[in-house]
Amino acid sequence: MKQLRITNIQRGCVYDGPGVRTTVFLKGCTLHCPWCCNPETLSYEKDKYIDDEKCMLFQGKQSHLCKQCERNHGIRTIDDCPFGVVEETSKDYDVEELLEILLNDSLLFKETKGGVTFSGGEPLLQAEVLSPLLIKLKEKGIHIALETTLVSPAINLKHIIPYADYFIVDFKFQPQMNLFNLTYLSTINKLYNLLKCKDVTNRMVFVDEMESYKDLIVSSLNNLGVSNLELIACHSLGEKKYIKLKMPITKVEASTNKLESFRDYLNRSGIEVFLLTI
Amino acid sequence: MIKIVKQLLKPFMPQFFKDLRNGYIQIRKRNPSMSKLDVLRYGKVVRVSRKMNYIDDYVRQFSKICQLIGIAMDEEFIYPFDKMVMRMYERTNICSITVDFGVVIDSDLNNIRSLLHKCQNSSFRNRELQVIDTIESLAIKICNELSAYKNIRAKELSEYFPVMLFRKPESFDEALQKILFYNALFWQMGHSHIGLGRLDVILEDYYEKDLSEGVLTENSAKEKLKSFVRLIGKDTEPKSMSIKGDTGQYILLGGIDKTGKNVHNRLTDLFLEIFTELKFPDPKLILRVNDFTSDILWSKAIECIVTGIGSPLIMNDPPIMANMSKFGYDASDVWNVGTSACWEPLIIGKSFDQNNPFSSAVPIQSLNKVILSGKNYLSFNDLYGEFKEEYRKELESVVKYLNFDCSPLFTLFFDECIAREKDFTVGGAIYAYHGTQVLSLPNTINALLNIKSLVYDKKLFTLIDCKRAIEDNFVGMDDFHTLLINTEKKFGSIDKEVLELTNDLIYFTSNVVKQLKYNGRPVKVGFSSPSYIYLAKNVKASLDGRKYGEPFAVHISPISSKIDISEILDFSSKLIYNDNCINGNVVDFILPSSYIKQPEKLVGILKSACSKGVFELQLNVMDKATLIDAKAHPENYPNLVVRVWGFSAYFNDLPDDYKDNLIRRAELYETA
Numbered sequence: 019m020k021q022l023r024i025t026n027i028q029r030g031c032v033y034d035g036p037g038v039r040t041t042v043f044l045k046g047c048t049l050h051c052p053w054c055c056n057p058e059t060l061s062y063e064k065d066k067y068i069d070d071e072k073c074m075l076f077q078g079k080q081s082h083l084c085k086q087c088e089r090n091h092g093i094r095t096i097d098d099c100p101f102g103v104v105e106e107t108s109k110d111y112d113v114e115e116l117l118e119i120l121l122n123d124s125l126l127f128k129e130t131k132g133g134v135t136f137s138g139g140e141p142l143l144q145a146e147v148l149s150p151l152l153i154k155l156k157e158k159g160i161h162i163a164l165e166t167t168l169v170s171p172a173i174n175l176k177h178i179i180p181y182a183d184y185f186i187v188d189f190k191f192q193p194q195m196n197l198f199n200l201t202y203l204s205t206i207n208k209l210y211n212l213l214k215c216k217d218v219t220n221r222m223v224f225v226d227e228m229e230s231y232k233d234l235i236v237s238s239l240n241n242l243g244v245s246n247l248e249l250i251a252c253h254s255l256g257e258k259k260y261i262k263l264k265m266p267i268t269k270v271e272a273s274t275n276k277l278e279s280f281r282d283y284l285n286r287s288g289i290e291v292f293l294l295t296i
Numbered sequence: 297m298i299k300i301v302k303q304l305l306k307p308f309m310p311q312f313f314k315d316l317r318n319g320y321i322q323i324r325k326r327n328p329s330m331s332k333l334d335v336l337r338y339g340k341v342v343r344v345s346r347k348m349n350y351i352d353d354y355v356r357q358f359s360k361i362c363q364l365i366g367i368a369m370d371e372e373f374i375y376p377f378d379k380m381v382m383r384m385y386e387r388t389n390i391c392s393i394t395v396d397f398g399v400v401i402d403s404d405l406n407n408i409r410s411l412l413h414k415c416q417n418s419s420f421r422n423r424e425l426q427v428i429d430t431i432e433s434l435a436i437k438i439c440n441e442l443s444a445y446k447n448i449r450a451k452e453l454s455e456y457f458p459v460m461l462f463r464k465p466e467s468f469d470e471a472l473q474k475i476l477f478y479n480a481l482f483w484q485m486g487h488s489h490i491g492l493g494r495l496d497v498i499l500e501d502y503y504e505k506d507l508s509e510g511v512l513t514e515n516s517a518k519e520k521l522k523s524f525v526r527l528i529g530k531d532t533e534p535k536s537m538s539i540k541g542d543t544g545q546y547i548l549l550g551g552i553d554k555t556g557k558n559v560h561n562r563l564t565d566l567f568l569e570i571f572t573e574l575k576f577p578d579p580k581l582i583l584r585v586n587d588f589t590s591d592i593l594w595s596k597a598i599e600c601i602v603t604g605i606g607s608p609l610i611m612n613d614p615p616i617m618a619n620m621s622k623f624g625y626d627a628s629d630v631w632n633v634g635t636s637a638c639w640e641p642l643i644i645g646k647s648f649d650q651n652n653p654f655s656s657a658v659p660i661q662s663l664n665k666v667i668l669s670g671k672n673y674l675s676f677n678d679l680y681g682e683f684k685e686e687y688r689k690e691l692e693s694v695v696k697y698l699n700f701d702c703s704p705l706f707t708l709f710f711d712e713c714i715a716r717e718k719d720f721t722v723g724g725a726i727y728a729y730h731g732t733q734v735l736s737l738p739n740t741i742n743a744l745l746n747i748k749s750l751v752y753d754k755k756l757f758t759l760i761d762c763k764r765a766i767e768d769n770f771v772g773m774d775d776f777h778t779l780l781i782n783t784e785k786k787f788g789s790i791d792k793e794v795l796e797l798t799n800d801l802i803y804f805t806s807n808v809v810k811q812l813k814y815n816g817r818p819v820k821v822g823f824s825s826p827s828y829i830y831l832a833k834n835v836k837a838s839l840d841g842r843k844y845g846e847p848f849a850v851h852i853s854p855i856s857s858k859i860d861i862s863e864i865l866d867f868s869s870k871l872i873y874n875d876n877c878i879n880g881n882v883v884d885f886i887l888p889s890s891y892i893k894q895p896e897k898l899v900g901i902l903k904s905a906c907s908k909g910v911f912e913l914q915l916n917v918m919d920k921a922t923l924i925d926a927k928a929h930p931e932n933y934p935n936l937v938v939r940v941w942g943f944s945a946y947f948n949d950l951p952d953d954y955k956d957n958l959i960r961r962a963e964l965y966e967t968a
Binding site: 074079083101125130132 | 754756774775778779782860861862863866890891893894897899900901903904907908
């Protein structure tokens with residue numbers, strides 16, 4: 019039986035849809051946004067954090083437990099380090115196993131009109147395995163949300179749509195993404211139109227470079243029929259994860275001035291903007 | 297040199313001077329901001345008379361004190377508490393009592409006199425009659441003093457003295473004055489941690505009547521209530537016990553009434569609004585919640601909590617009341633549950649429960665003792681069994697007989713005392729279930745989990761290493777210390793093994809305490825001792841990773857940044873408290889900023905936690921950066937209020953070790 023590959027299950031989330039939610043981060047994404055704060059979700063393949071800060075040797079401390087370590091020319095690989103230098107970024111869950119965890123908060127979901135949000139990575143990429151879970155959640159009356167870029171085959175979205183109540187759509191109109199092209203726009207347009215009968219929150223990460231492309235962004239949003247948008251400034255809170263994944267860090271800036279100016283421009287263009295802060 | 301001379305002369309000092317000296321030391325302790333000279337100049341010590349029975353002596357002292365106290369006449373109300381007058385007593389202080397101020401304001405001293413005249417026990421009767429005479433004399437004295445003032449307010453107040461002592465109040469204003477008058481007297485007699493109880497219930501009729509008759513407007517009533525609260529909190533320093541702010545003064549809101557109906561009236565809201573607006577650290581608020589507590593009331597409570605004042609503490613009625621009934625409180629009394637200053641439940645107006653008179657049991661010390669014995673245990677279960685035996689001895693040793701002080705003053709207002717013709721403290725009060733506390737439960741659970749994992753399961757270290765770590769405070773054992781801190785399973789996690797171990801230890805504690813009796817009565821136990829800093833000071837390192845002298849964990853709170861609020865609430869709702877585990881079980885957590893920005897979602901989280909059975913909740917709002925800056929630049933943060941254990945205080949007033957502990961905890965939970 020196929021399993022869902024998950025990097026984190028975070029309870030008590032208040033920003034990922036209505037009410038209080040449990041957010042499930044699914045692994046795998048075809049886009050590699052340079053500001054991504056969940057770099058462990060980029061590859062679907064199993065990978066590991068290597069946290070050298072936990073290594074006794076790197077800290078200059080002695081331990082008899084390190085004598086056999088490969089870093090001390092021993093035979094034990096760092097995968098077996100008792101200090102946890104190596105840690106799997108993900109875990110595979112059966113649908114039933116995950117369902118049990120998620121239902122732990124059903125009372126809270128009912129109380130706050132919250133539910134479960136699937137995020138990532140791009141959750142649509144695991145749509146086939148995800149849909150049986152969604153069916154079971156639906157049977158239990160749990161509200162379901164998806165945070166998605168919509169960059170996925172349409173069939174994946176069709177697997178999900180009957181069960182998901184709410185979508186947070188994350189647009190990729192940042193110049194770094196090089197997605198001002200017909201392929202992206204037409205895919206998004208097609209999939210976005212499938213969400214017409216659903217509750218949708220539009221969201222976009224702001225980076226300074228967007229200021230120079232504001233006309234293009236507005237016209238793209240207009241084409242999609244987006245009339246309101248949550249804007250969130252890019253941040254570097256995921257930096258430590260890049261270090262632990264040995265991935266290069268790309269510096270991306272979001273200055274308050276430019277963010278506000280961009281917001282004002284969008285507002286003037288008829289797109290109502292709400293600034294999200296973390 | 298002077299010290300040596302003083303020590304040499306001490307045995308030759310007459311008792312009179314010893315008493316005076318002790319008295320002035322007490323006054324100085326209570327008023328640390330005053331100079332020694334001023335304490336000597338203005339302090340008045342009311343000594344113990346060793347020729348008299350201690351209860352008669354109390355009555356004598358009461359009379360003397362009421363003659364000595366100076367009363368401020370320039371406040372909105374009369375509050376006859378004089379911080380410079382000190383009653384001395386040699387017995388154990390009776391503390392953390394909540395009088396039913398509903399009974400107090402309804403009281404008519406002449407009716408009580410009539411009841412007393414029917415008493416057979418003449419010494420009891422005469423003592424209590426003398427107390428009433430003294431109260432009346434003080435009220436007359438106040439009336440006379442007020443007549444010297446020509447302002448309107450003095451005239452209004454003078455009309456209450458002494459007549460209010462002989463009638464139910466005729467107005468909201470008079471009801472507030474009557475509460476203040478008696479509250480001040482209780483404090484003046486050295487009874488500390490006086491709870492104010494259910495003021496929304498007690499004052500509702502007076503408030504509504506005055507509003508409907510146009511005597512008051514909502515605004516004028518609010519102003520009166522503010523003045524009332526200010527007066528209660530005015531003498532924080534002399535009222536505090538161990539550190540400034542620890543006065544135990546609480547106002548209880550919500551809950552249910554005698555008929556079982558949920559309480560939420562306009563005064564419930566008004567108290568919350570006033571505290572949200574003025575951010576009083578003292579007194580504090582406690583909110584009793586149940587399944588019928590409305591979202592509106594929850595929202596107002598959260599609004600108050602997110603101001604950062606740590607008020608209100610949330611008490612979850614259903615599990616508390618159910619356990620109290622099972623323990624031995626009459627089911628018809630538990631609707632009126634209050635607390636002993638912090639969170640230890642008792643019955644308002646009926647309990648002489650001393651919930652914190654003993655030293656706390658510290659299981660981590662028992663575990664250390666087992667490890668330090670150097671004995672080898674072949675399995676974790678062997679070691680755990682030996683630890684339990686040590687812990688049993690520790691628990692059995694904490695409940696000791698104490699010679700409590702008396703209170704002929706409380707005796708007048710507590711149910712049954714007059715009928716039984718006994719002082720409140722010697723069988724007069726209906727309930728006298730005393731309680732003890734367990735400190736360091738989270739540390740102990742973490743240490744046990746660590747030993748199981750690192751010594752027995754993974755075999756990375758030995759018990760000899762454990763012994764050395766405790767003795768040497770981890771010096772030269774960074775690797776071991778790192779592993780202890782970072783092991784996956786921690787107190788507060790809903791992992792099966794963690795929950796089973798925690799519940800097993802709670803169950804064991806409950807069973808041992810069940811065998812203990814005080815004056816033939818069962819003893820209660822709780823897991824929320826306020827002594828987590830003080831009692832940890834001389835305790836050696838422990839195998840949860842705590843170093844020598846570092847504070848213990850606070851109450852039912854995690855010591856791991858990996859456990860967030862959802863998990864700790866879930867965890868605590870799965871803890872099984874037997875009927876005697878009712879002496880306060882508080883989840884103490886520092887709220888993440890995301891919840892502060894979306895308070896309506898926090899309402900849902902807390903409501904759902906209460907539905908699942910969480911006992912009590914105390915929530916703080918602090919961020920590490922602010923606290924660090926406040927420690928370095930106290931002048932910039934004169935109004936920064938933080939919750940400490942059962943009380944709130946200005947951050948600047950706290951000793952450094954308390955400030956450091958709050959900074960450490962804020963850091964831990966910020967990353968959760």
